Amino acid sequence: MLFLVAALLLLGVAMGSVAHLPPPVTLAAAVVIGVWLAVFAIRERHTRHHH
Structure with missing residues (x-):
């Protein structure tokens, strides 16, 4: 992501x-x-693990 x-x-x-x-x-x-992309990725990963 940081590479992007x-x-x-x-x-x-x-x-x-x-x-x-x-x-x-x-x-x-x-x-x-x-930072915004990292927060987005963490939230997406967190949401997918809980559903």
């Missing part, structure tokens, strides 16, 4: 959309997205 976030971040830099933001903002956004 890293790949999308690198794609964004390569395409130029993220290049206009300062690196700390870009990294903060990547961390927020990664």
Whole structure:
């Protein structure tokens, strides 16, 4: 999952959309997205084990 976030971040830099933001903002956004995806995955796994 974090690999996906890293790949999308690198794609964004390569395409130029993220290049206009300062690196700390870009990294903060990547961390927020990664945490959100991790929480989503944990909740999905937890829900499937209880049903």
